[in-house]
Amino acid sequence: MIPSLLDLPWLAVLSALSTGLLPTAMASGNTIQNTDPLIYFHGRWDSSPGTWWGGSGFKLNVKNFESLSLNLGPHTTVPNTSVGVSFDYGEFITANISEGSNTVPIPAGLKKGAQESTVVRVNVEGWQNNRMNLESIVLNEGATLAPYKPSDLVFQFIGDSLSAGQFLPKGVDQAWPFVLGEAFKAEHVVIAQPGAALSDIVSFGNEHGVSFQFFRTEDTGYFYTTDHNFTTPWNFARDKPAATHVVIHIGANDAAQNVTDAQFVEVYTNFITRLRTIYEHQPIFVFTPWGWPNPDGTFGQYFEGQYQKIVDSKHADGDENIFLVNTTGWVTFADVFPANQHPTVLGHQHIATKFQAWLENWGLKPESRWATPA
Numbered sequence: 001m002i003p004s005l006l007d008l009p010w011l012a013v014l015s016a017l018s019t020g021l022l023p024t025a026m027a028s029g030n031t032i033q034n035t036d037p038l039i040y041f042h043g044r045w046d047s048s049p050g051t052w053w054g055g056s057g058f059k060l061n062v063k064n065f066e067s068l069s070l071n072l073g074p075h076t077t078v079p080n081t082s083v084g085v086s087f088d089y090g091e092f093i094t095a096n097i098s099e100g101s102n103t104v105p106i107p108a109g110l111k112k113g114a115q116e117s118t119v120v121r122v123n124v125e126g127w128q129n130n131r132m133n134l135e136s137i138v139l140n141e142g143a144t145l146a147p148y149k150p151s152d153l154v155f156q157f158i159g160d161s162l163s164a165g166q167f168l169p170k171g172v173d174q175a176w177p178f179v180l181g182e183a184f185k186a187e188h189v190v191i192a193q194p195g196a197a198l199s200d201i202v203s204f205g206n207e208h209g210v211s212f213q214f215f216r217t218e219d220t221g222y223f224y225t226t227d228h229n230f231t232t233p234w235n236f237a238r239d240k241p242a243a244t245h246v247v248i249h250i251g252a253n254d255a256a257q258n259v260t261d262a263q264f265v266e267v268y269t270n271f272i273t274r275l276r277t278i279y280e281h282q283p284i285f286v287f288t289p290w291g292w293p294n295p296d297g298t299f300g301q302y303f304e305g306q307y308q309k310i311v312d313s314k315h316a317d318g319d320e321n322i323f324l325v326n327t328t329g330w331v332t333f334a335d336v337f338p339a340n341q342h343p344t345v346l347g348h349q350h351i352a353t354k355f356q357a358w359l360e361n362w363g364l365k366p367e368s369r370w371a372t373p374a
């Protein structure tokens with residue numbers, strides 16, 4: 001048997017020496033191990049620990065912050081994974097990071113007094129190539145971590161390419177669920193897989209449907225990896241705090257795979273029943289499709305009337321805490337890429353604006369401030 005690279009640390013040392021890529025920043029910094037309880041992890045992380053699903057990442061509340069570098073392990077996407085990095089709730093800026101030491105650029109003018117807080121947020125952007133294997137975080141000498149207090153409002157989004165930000169330059173960081181979560185100053189987790197059906201069937205390269213994969217740690221990309229070709233149950237107790245609002249927008253790929261109306265209603269209804277074992281009392285929002293907009297103003301529709309049936313059947317069973325979100329007219333041809341009819345960056349912002357208005361009308365207001373002040 002050939003020993004794995006993990007068994008041969010000297011090899012890594014030799015290659016680091018030969019390429020001159022010694023992690024010099026580590027010498028003078030304050031190294032935070034990945035087990036530090038003051039790192040606030042969100043989204044789905046495996047035990048390495050490494051991310052799956054776009055949007056997964058971590059948040060830090062740092063006193064006396066000056067510099068940041070990330071030491072990543074061998075399960076990180078090769079040659080790199082794109083992460084969005086935000087300081088003090090500012091714009092997420094993309095950094096491409098790789099196995100080894102990565103110095104993250106800090107915007108000018110961020111320096112503050114030693115007792116002041118800087119909130120640092122980092123998350124993977126992509127629905128694929130999204131594995132960040134975090135070994136340690138190196139801050140400047142003298143920087144210390146304080147607790148990051150999460151928002152009281154926590155969105156769990158569930159979907160496909162239309163929620164994952166496929167085709168967007170910054171991936172999920174520009175997709176409507178993320179944009180909405182930010183607008184509400186909320187925590188937000190997006191479990192969305194392009195090409196996946198809700199039905200547990202093979203669809204556009206996804207080995208499983210979302211009704212299976214939602215309950216797993218890994219996204220469906222696990223199937224295409226040689227270092228992690230398996231999938232593990234997700235321990236929902238790790239979602240801290242638990243979601244307060246659950247939003248589902250799915251069905252396009254079931255339709256593309258010719259799942260019938262009756263089958264779709266059954267799979268969706270059973271999925272909500274299973275979600276209720278985790279989210280016992282939370283409101284669940286069921287999006288109707290906005291359809292595939294055509295240049296002539298018409299829309300490609302699917303499962304017309306079926307989402308209403310799903311919600312009605314839950315109400316009939318006594319679960320009144322399920323709400324149909326009628327997204328008809330939310331997306332026009334001007335909001336999508338003509339080549340694939342997926343929303344553009346501006347299209348996603350329009351959807352977030354529409355859903356914010358819908359939620360405010362329903363009775364949910366954005367938080368007035370982030371729970372961890374910056």
Ligand SMILES: *[C@@H]1O[C@H](CO)[C@@H](O)[C@H](O)[C@H]1NC(C)=O
Nearest residue numbers: 078079080081096097098129
């Ligand atoms: C990141 O990887 C992509 C290929 O996926 C490559 O085009 C790009 O140059 C890499 N960037 C960095 C900073 O390594």
Ligand SMILES: *[C@@H]1O[C@H](CO)[C@@H](O)[C@H](O)[C@H]1NC(C)=O
Nearest residue numbers: 080081082093094095096129
């Ligand atoms: C990051 O890599 C992607 C390709 O994976 C590339 O399109 C993008 O321009 C890179 N961004 C930066 C900031 O290097």
Ligand SMILES: *[C@@H]1O[C@H](CO)[C@@H](O)[C@H](O)[C@H]1NC(C)=O
Nearest residue numbers: 222223224225226227229230
């Ligand atoms: C992962 O395992 C499945 C069988 O369980 C196999 O079909 C697939 O080719 C494997 N993927 C890789 C990248 O080895």
Ligand SMILES: *[C@@H]1O[C@H](CO)[C@@H](O)[C@H](O)[C@H]1NC(C)=O
Nearest residue numbers: 203204254255256257258259
């Ligand atoms: C779905 O049905 C259409 C029309 O009958 C057919 O052309 C298409 O190949 C089918 N697709 C799949 C994935 O079965």
Ligand SMILES: *[C@@H]1O[C@H](CO)[C@@H](O)[C@H](O)[C@H]1NC(C)=O
Nearest residue numbers: 288305308324326327328329
């Ligand atoms: C959704 O809204 C459209 C346009 O306002 C309306 O025609 C349609 O009947 C509504 N659908 C449902 C299920 O309420």
